[in-house]
Amino acid sequence: MKLINNHVVTLFEGNYHYGVAGLCNSLHKQGFNGDVFVGYRGELPDWTLKAENNKEIGWDNAKSLKVSGSMTLHFLPLTTKYSLTNYKPDFLIELFENKNLNIDSLFYLDPDITINKHWDHFMQWIDAGVALCEDVNSPIPEHHPRRVGWKNYYTKFNLDLNFKTEMYINGGFIGLKRDDIQFLKTWKLAQEYMGEKIGGLERSIFSKGPVKLEQVQGFNIFDKTDQDALNIAIETSLLKVSIIGKEAMAFNVGYNIMYHNLGNPKPWNNNYSKEFFAGNKPSLGDYHFWRCANSETLRPYAKQTIMWKLFWIKVYRFLSRFYGAKK
Numbered sequence: 001m002k003l004i005n006n007h008v009v010t011l012f013e014g015n016y017h018y019g020v021a022g023l024c025n026s027l028h029k030q031g032f033n034g035d036v037f038v039g040y041r042g043e044l045p046d047w048t049l050k051a052e053n054n055k056e057i058g059w060d061n062a063k064s065l066k067v068s069g070s071m072t073l074h075f076l077p078l079t080t081k082y083s084l085t086n087y088k089p090d091f092l093i094e095l096f097e098n099k100n101l102n103i104d105s106l107f108y109l110d111p112d113i114t115i116n117k118h119w120d121h122f123m124q125w126i127d128a129g130v131a132l133c134e135d136v137n138s139p140i141p142e143h144h145p146r147r148v149g150w151k152n153y154y155t156k157f158n159l160d161l162n163f164k165t166e167m168y169i170n171g172g173f174i175g176l177k178r179d180d181i182q183f184l185k186t187w188k189l190a191q192e193y194m195g196e197k198i199g200g201l202e203r204s205i206f207s208k209g210p211v212k213l214e215q216v217q218g219f220n221i222f223d224k225t226d227q228d229a230l231n232i233a234i235e236t237s238l239l240k241v242s243i244i245g246k247e248a249m250a251f252n253v254g255y256n257i258m259y260h261n262l263g264n265p266k267p268w269n270n271n272y273s274k275e276f277f278a279g280n281k282p283s284l285g286d287y288h289f290w291r292c293a294n295s296e297t298l299r300p301y302a303k304q305t306i307m308w309k310l311f312w313i314k315v316y317r318f319l320s321r322f323y324g325a326k327k
Contacts, residue, residue: 006034007107008034008036008037009095013040014042017040018266021293025295029292030118031119031120032071035073038073041080046300048063058101060077085171088226090188103178107175110173110260116257128240129239129240130175133172136170136246136251139168154236164234169230169234170249171226190230190232197222203225250285261289272286
């Protein structure tokens with residue numbers, strides 16, 4: 001099975017399927033032509049009802065949904081017990097190594113991301129190296145206890161960390177070519193070694209918590225699990241990385257390539273009235289998500305629902321100029 005050489009990957013469970021729909025709508029709007037591999041745990045939502053069984057992918061119980069003349073979603077059920085945030089490198093490696101797919105490049109994006117620039121940006125980006133974005137919590141200097149803790153911990157596994165940059169990288173996005181698959185294997189290995197410390201890769205900030213509190217004496221060097229392991233892979237790998245700063249995910253003003261809706265509530269869970277009166281204004285990422293939800297490509301919401309969300313976001317963003325919302 002020869003697929004178009006544009007491939008995006010994401011993962012979801014529960015109501016994060018709304019984020020998947022928003023991400024895919026943003027991809028379509030920005031000129032993406034290709035295949036989106038959606039790893040999931042649980043049940044598929046109603047907006048995927050037209051998906052059909054696809055044995056050609058070489059993945060048990062895979063279903064595919066053609067959403068336009070140029071984009072197809074492939075839903076791949078997962079059996080892993082890992083927290084899905086810790087499954088990213090494993091999933092990407094499985095796709096690269098799947099002989100039915102013949103994939104040359106992959107881009108992973110979390111389902112709380114929508115893209116804001118033409119897809120050509122992403123294809124050019126991986127020509128510069130493994131594509132990565134700076135995190136909102138960056139920088140972490142070379143001799144910060146967190147980095148020193150990583151270095152000391154991995155010594156017992158004969159894994160040498162060599163400082164590359166103060167930038168701390170966000171785990172919600174990565175783009176790379178098949179030739180760079182070793183980077184994913186290093187990331188995967190770093191997580192597996194980490195698993196011994198945190199009580200297994202079933203644990204993450206999104207599940208049971210990264211480490212039992214009684215195990216932490218001083219700095220918790222692995223509280224972001226997959227993201228920490230990704231940063232460790234950068235210090236361990238010899239491959240080129242191409243990092244764009246905080247503006248890439250709209251954490252800073254500048255050339256916003258995508259919007260990453262960190263934290264909670266997510267746009268699809270947000271009660272904007274309640275949040276506004278608690279002092280929190282809707283973000284540009286919220287607005288962009290609902291703009292992307294308003295699409296004929298995938299429509300997980302009634303159009304009237306989307307229009308009301310957009311209306312109240314505009315109202316509360318305007319009122320926040322006078323009432324001092326926090327963000």
